[in-house]
Amino acid sequence: MTATELPFDIPEHELVFTFARSSGPGGQNVNKTETKATLRWAVASSSTLPADVRARFLRAFATRITTQGELVLSSQRHRDRLRNVDDCLEKLAAMLRSVAVPRRKRRPTRPSRSAVERRISEKKRRGGAKRERRRPAED
DSSP states (O other), rough: SSSOOOOOOGGGGEEEHHHOOOOSSHHHHHHOOOOOOEEEEEEESSSSSSSHHHHHHHTGGGGBOHHHHHHHHOOSSSSHHHHHHHHHHHHHHHHHHHHOOOOOOOOOOOOOOOHHHHHHHHHHHHHHHHTTTOOOOOO
């Protein structure tokens, strides 16, 4: 494999790379070399991730996972096959780092008493100004 370090120890046999011809500029080299790297990883059936991390990963990246539970990443940014493999692994590492630590639960807050009083007094002031613009009541 390459020098990119993944946050979890994922065995190499779980990561399947395929290669294809890249699109875009590159002259004759583009027409004859397969430099685009595509990474496939069966994340749903992988036993290397802790269950909570796997659940967060599947929830966070549900749109990038196939119905068979495979994550598909590709890279054709570079003109070199190994650099594209590194790029795929770096993308995977960034995705894993983003879900490695659970999000802190939001603690609901309440407005302070003075903030509530300010809001109510402002509402009363605005209502009073509108009341002054009304036609006087006839008795």
